[in-house]
Amino acid sequence: MTQVHYKVVEHDGGWTYKVGDVFAETFRTRAEAEAAAKRAAGEQRVATDPRDIQFEDEKGRWKTEHSDGRPPETDVQ
Numbered sequence: 001m002t003q004v005h006y007k008v009v010e011h012d013g014g015w016t017y018k019v020g021d022v023f024a025e026t027f028r029t030r031a032e033a034e035a036a037a038k039r040a041a042g043e044q045r046v047a048t049d050p051r052d053i054q055f056e057d058e059k060g061r062w063k064t065e066h067s068d069g070r071p072p073e074t075d076v077q
Helices: 030-044
Strands: 003-011 014-019 051-056 062-067 073-076
Parallel strands (some): 003 073
16 A cells, blocks of 8 residues: 655745655644645545546656555655
8 A cells, every 4th residue: 555644844934744855835833734734645545436647757757557546545744
């Protein structure tokens, strides 16, 4: 099963959350950033119908993969 970790960190004069090396928008307080991370993590846990998905990898190349529709496990750190 895929795991997605949301990490709350200081960023750009405020607080944000990130997944891997990708930052979300900046919030005034840690509490606001943590609440946003929890919302985002919850949205990731919704199952979908199986389908092909497209995404851009870290080198800027587009890839297509088949998703079985099972949501990842998520947490907020």
